[in-house]
Amino acid sequence: MLNHMFLCLVLLGLSSLAASSVPYARDGDTAVGDKWRPYDQVGIFQQGAASGLEGILELRFMPMLNDASGCFPYAAVDKDGNHGMGLKPTGKSGGDCRDDSKGQIYARVGTSNGRTGVMYSWYLPKVQTDTEHHKHWYLSIVVWVHSDCNPAADDCNIVGVSYSSGAETYDTSMSGETLYSSGHNGTGPGKTHPIVGYDGQVKLFPSQDGDQHVLSPPLISWEELSLAARQQLNGFQYENARCPFNDNNFQASLDAAFNESFYTSLTSRSTKPSVPQPPPPSSRAKGPDLVCMNQGPSFNPSNCVFSPIQDDGSVLDLTDAEAILRFMNVKTFMRYFKGSRADLTNTCVFYTKAVSPARKNVGLAITATKWACEESQKRRYTMWHLLPNAMDAASHPGVRDFYTPQKVGGWLDALRIAQEKYEATKPPGVVPPFNRYFQTGSQAMAEACYGDIVIVTETPSELAQYEPGKKYQVASRTNVFWSHERPVIQRKVKAGQATLYVLDANTKKTYKVTDIDTFKIGPAVKLRRDLSSAYETSDIFERSRMQASGNFCKTSGLGSLRSGQDWFGS
Structure with missing residues (x-):
């Protein structure tokens, strides 16, 4: 009997000791979803300022x-x-x-x-x-x-x-x-x-x-x-x-x-606000800088209503094409991206223009987007995912479709009118309004992306040939990849903020760029696949109707694109 009691006490002591060695999270604290990690195993965020x-x-x-x-x-x-x-x-x-x-x-x-x-x-x-x-x-x-x-x-x-x-x-x-x-x-x-x-x-x-x-x-x-x-x-x-x-x-x-x-020690001339101030709440939309930019690519777009309020507090004149193009700068586009820096690290996909006869009139938008959404088996995004699209605008009051400057009577109608005037004369040396709008959007995406960046192209070993005047680009044509995406990506690679890979649009083989100045590539490599299944979407998009059969991803803006148009790759 004594031996039995002693054994019970020993076991009780061991049980208590084991219990005390296990981190106990709760006490009087309550985590959302009961989601806990040991204090010394919480992963830190890489440095990221607003x-x-x-x-x-x-x-x-x-x-x-x-x-x-x-x-x-x-x-x-x-x-x-x-x-x-x-x-x-x-x-x-x-x-x-x-x-x-x-x-x-x-x-x-x-x-x-x-x-x-x-x-x-x-x-x-x-x-x-x-x-x-x-x-x-x-x-x-x-x-x-x-x-x-x-x-x-x-x-x-x-x-x-x-x-x-x-x-x-x-x-x-x-x-x-x-x-x-x-x-x-x-x-x-x-x-x-x-x-x-x-x-x-x-x-x-x-x-x-x-x-x-x-x-x-x-x-x-x-x-x-x-x-x-x-x-x-x-x-x-x-x-x-x-x-x-x-x-x-x-x-x-x-x-x-x-x-x-x-x-109080400031002089009388220093009574102005201390730094540029946002417009008063009554005259601006719900905090676009703090709310819209970081919702993540599966956010509820009703949180991201479009704000026509400019930095000086005045309201944007939507009948003035030049005013729109000035307002829709890199910062403004980034304000409405459906992803934070964490979302856009190791997930960004760009693409060049198409050069083969089979794709020349179609472009690589669908190829790149379909690969990003389905074939890569990792949550990746092209420019066609990152802004509110027609589906978002139709489902949520106040949200604007950023992909439809050609829509008659739309919020970008002034750009459509300006584009028609351009096409009537096509003055040499003038960049079309539509191209200017999407060039800025492309540059904004490049500024927002970090880590592993993928460029989809038909010519993996000849990226340098997209420079205007060389093999794949006549000097008189606009080239979004070369003029607006490439300089930002090169800068980020040199700063150690990004690594560039090239994906062959035909074979789907991937190559690491070993020299960012010449775009020299190394042997084929395999990209990491984080998802066991294809592209995943959130409930908000599962419940929303598709805008077009061409929307390979439910967050894609391809449904707003006319057949044969590709503003981001041409």
């Missing part, structure tokens, strides 16, 4: 962190929306959480009281102090900026820094003590990076230790987070912590961090 001015500001004022004790920053969520389980507040305050390779810094730009602030936040898997003793904690600062004349970001200056002192409070009294760095190795644009201190407590403060041993994890903008990650941060219910930059808390956080005294 588009346009906001992204420039995020990078220009990105802080550095001196973390003397307590946890180092970790990633809170991964691209699939899994949240870190956190750590129980036991042992040392920095116990098991000082791996500097697991961190992320979250950035978001907003306004309070007409002033522009850039919020930067770090997530910690635990906090152990006299006042806070639990899993999960966020540290944040807000950098307040000002510019006299609303110019480019280079002319914006820091007027103050607010340091988080609790879950919902900020200390603005220490701003004057802030030291600044010019970035790693002193290569940044002047001293614009605040050096922030943390010592294992609940608050941040200006560090006086310099930038020799700072932490500078990859920055990810709220805009550049995947939809799943944003949904998790918006819906996660913390028992003790608070995410300061999610949709529910961001404005309140900015308001709490604001101090008008930061701006």
Whole structure:
């Protein structure tokens, strides 16, 4: 009997020990979809700032962190929306959480009281102090900026820094003590990076230790987070912590961090808004910069209504073709792309013009799109997927079809009229309006794409021959691939941001480009196939009707294309 009791106690002890070694996520915290990952296995996002001015500001004022004790920053969520389980507040305050390779810094730009602030936040898997003793904690600062004349970001200056002192409070009294760095190795644009201190407590403060041993994890903008990650941060219910930059808390956080005294020393001529301000909410559509750009290629297009409001607050004149072409610049196209940087990494497919007699009048649009949608067995996208199309416009009020400049009475009717005038005379040296519109869209896609990029062509070893005046392109014709896509892709490959592959449109063999200047290719390679089945679509598109039988992908805009037209490859 004693032996039996002893054995039971031993087994009970072993069971308790095993249970205590397994990370327990919940406590009083609730994750959306009960999606959890061990705190040190949450994949970080590669660095990605927002588009346009906001992204420039995020990078220009990105802080550095001196973390003397307590946890180092970790990633809170991964691209699939899994949240870190956190750590129980036991042992040392920095116990098991000082791996500097697991961190992320979250950035978001907003306004309070007409002033522009850039919020930067770090997530910690635990906090152990006299006042806070639990899993999960966020540290944040807000950098307040000002510019006299609303110019480019280079002319914006820091007027103050607010340091988080609790879950919902900020200390603005220490701003004057802030030291600044010019970035790693002193290569940044002047001293614009605040050096922030943390010592294992609940608050941040200006560090006086310099930038020799700072932490500078990859920055990810709220805009550049995947939809799943944003949904998790918006819906996660913390028992003790608070995410300061999610949709529910961001404005309140900015308001709490604001101090008008930061701006009182400015001269009378400096009473204008601190940086270019968006039009007031009453005159613009629902946040296109923050909502539309990052919904992902399977988003609900009802979130992305078209906004005709220009940067200066005026309304676009849709009867003026030149005004439309100026408005539809690279930034505007990217605003409405149905994909974030995460979505458009290792997934982009471009194509050249068709040169064989069999395809010359048809182009490679259908070939490239069908391969991207079905044959590659990986979720990939051509330009025909990335903008709202006829199906979206028909299903959701306020959404515009970006693929129909030729539609009579459509929102791009002014371009149609201008195109007809061009075709009546075809003046030499003038690029047709339709071509100008789609050239810009193609360039925008190239700017949005990273990682492995595929170009579909009938001539894999002769990409250099598409230069105007050479074998496959007469000098008098427009050439979207060569003029607008190629320069951006070459720049990204040279910067280490992309790798280029060429797909033979006939054999479907793929070759890696080994010299981006000459487009020399190596032996055939196999591209990674992440999906066991063909292209997958979301419920919103499964429920929507197809616009045309030519829509190989339910997110494709090919249904808006007249037979024989191919604006992106010709």
